[in-house]
Amino acid sequence: MKQRFERLVDEHGGRLLQIACLMLRSRAEAEDVVQDCMVKLWRHLSELKPGAESGWLVTCTRNACLDQLRNRNRRRGFLQLVTGETDRLSHVDNPPQHEMETAERAQRLRTAIAEMPEPGRSLLILRDIQQIDVATVANTLSLTENQVKVYTFRARRTLRRRLEEETHAQVA
Amino acid sequence: MHRSPELSRTELDAEDRVTAPEWPSDDPQLAADRALRHELHGLDESTLPTNLRTRIMKAARRRQQPGWWMGLAAAVFVGLAVALFIEPLDQSGDSPRVTESDLQELHLALASLELGARRAGSATSSQLGQSVITTQINLQEVPYAQHFKRWIQPYLSTTH
Numbered sequence: 001m002k003q004r005f006e007r008l009v010d011e012h013g014g015r016l017l018q019i020a021c022l023m024l025r026s027r028a029e030a031e032d033v034v035q036d037c038m039v040k041l042w043r044h045l046s047e048l049k050p051g052a053e054s055g056w057l058v059t060c061t062r063n064a065c066l067d068q069l070r071n072r073n074r075r076r077g078f079l080q081l082v083t084g085e086t087d088r089l090s091h092v093d094n095p096p097q098h099e100m101e102t103a104e105r106a107q108r109l110r111t112a113i114a115e116m117p118e119p120g121r122s123l124l125i126l127r128d129i130q131q132i133d134v135a136t137v138a139n140t141l142s143l144t145e146n147q148v149k150v151y152t153f154r155a156r157r158t159l160r161r162r163l164e165e166e167t168h169a170q171v172a
Numbered sequence: 173m174h175r176s177p178e179l180s181r182t183e184l185d186a187e188d189r190v191t192a193p194e195w196p197s198d199d200p201q202l203a204a205d206r207a208l209r210h211e212l213h214g215l216d217e218s219t220l221p222t223n224l225r226t227r228i229m230k231a232a233r234r235r236q237q238p239g240w241w242m243g244l245a246a247a248v249f250v251g252l253a254v255a256l257f258i259e260p261l262d263q264s265g266d267s268p269r270v271t272e273s274d275l276q277e278l279h280l281a282l283a284s285l286e287l288g289a290r291r292a293g294s295a296t297s298s299q300l301g302q303s304v305i306t307t308q309i310n311l312q313e314v315p316y317a318q319h320f321k322r323w324i325q326p327y328l329s330t331t332h
Binding site for chain 2: 146159
C-alpha cells in the first residue's frame with residue numbers, strides 16, 4: 001500500500017498543486033491543501049478502487065480550495081468590517097511582478113482565472129490547463145459531459161473578454 | 173457565464189471545434205479560443221517540489237502512528253496486568269509441599285479412622301448379633317492407608 005501511495009503522490013502531486021495554486025493564488029496555502037488531501041488519500045486508500053484515485057484527489061483538492069476561499073472571504077469580510085482594510089488577502093503570496101511580457105501575461109491569466117466564478121474556474125483549470133478528458137471532469141464535478149463542454153466554452157469566452165477589456169483599459 | 177444556464181447546441185458545437193485539432197481555424201473567434209486554450213495549457217509547471225513530497229510522506233507516516241501507539245499501549249497494559257496481578261498471586265499462593273510431619277499426621281489420622289471404624293463395626297455387630305441372623309463376613313483390612321501411601325509417595329521422594 002505504501003508503494004501505491006508513493007506512486008500516486010508522484011503521479012498526481014504536481015497536478016494537484018497546480019490546481020490549488022491557481023484557485024487560491026497562494027503557494028503556502030496550496031501546499032497545505034495538497035498535503036491534507038494526500039494524507040486523506042493515505043487514510044482512504046484501502047477503500048479506493050484502482051483507477052478511482054485521480055478523480056478522488058481532484059475532487060478533494062477542489063473542495064478543500066473552495067472551503068479555503070470561503071474562509072478567506074469570511075476573514076476578509078471581517079477585516080473590512082473592523083478596519084476597513086480592503087482586498088489585501090487576495091494578493092497574499094503573489095510572486096513579484098516580472099518585467100518580461102510573457103511573465104506579466106501569465107500573471108494576468110492566473111489572476112483572472114482565480115477571480116472566475118465556479119464552476120468556470122475549475123473547468124478552465126481541469127479542461128484547458130490540465131487537459132483532463134471530458135468524462136473524468138464531468139464525473140469529478142458532478143456534471144454531464146455536455147454541461148462540461150458548454151460551461152467550459154462560456155468560461156473561456158468570459159476569460160477572453162476580461163483579458164481583452166483589461167488590455168484596452170491599459171492602452172487607454 | 174452570464175448567459176442562460178441552458179445548454180445551447182451552438183456552444184456545444186463550438187466547444188467541439190475548439191478542442192478538435194482537425195477542425196480548420198478560419199473563424200477568428202475559434203482561432204482566439206484555441207490560442208487561449210493553448211496559452212492556458214502552458215501556463216504553469218505541474219511538478220511536485222521535493223520538500224512538499226517529503227512533508228507529505230512524513231505527515232502520512234504520522235497518521236500511521238495512532239495504530240502503532242494503540243498496539244504499544246495494549247502491550248504495556250498486558251505487561252502491567254501480569255506484573256501487578258499474576259506474579260503476586262504466584263508469590264502469595266504457597267505451592268502445596270508435603271513434609272514428613274504432614275505425612276505422619278496423615279498416617280495417624282488414617283489409623284485412627286481405621287481403628288474407629290473397626291470399633292464401630294464390632295460394637296454394631298455385637299449389638300445386632302442377638303436379634304439379627306448374621307452371616308459370616310470376612311472383612312479385610314480397609315485399604316485406605318495403602319491407597320493414600322501410593323498417592324503421597326512421589327511427594328515424599330521430592331521432599332527428602
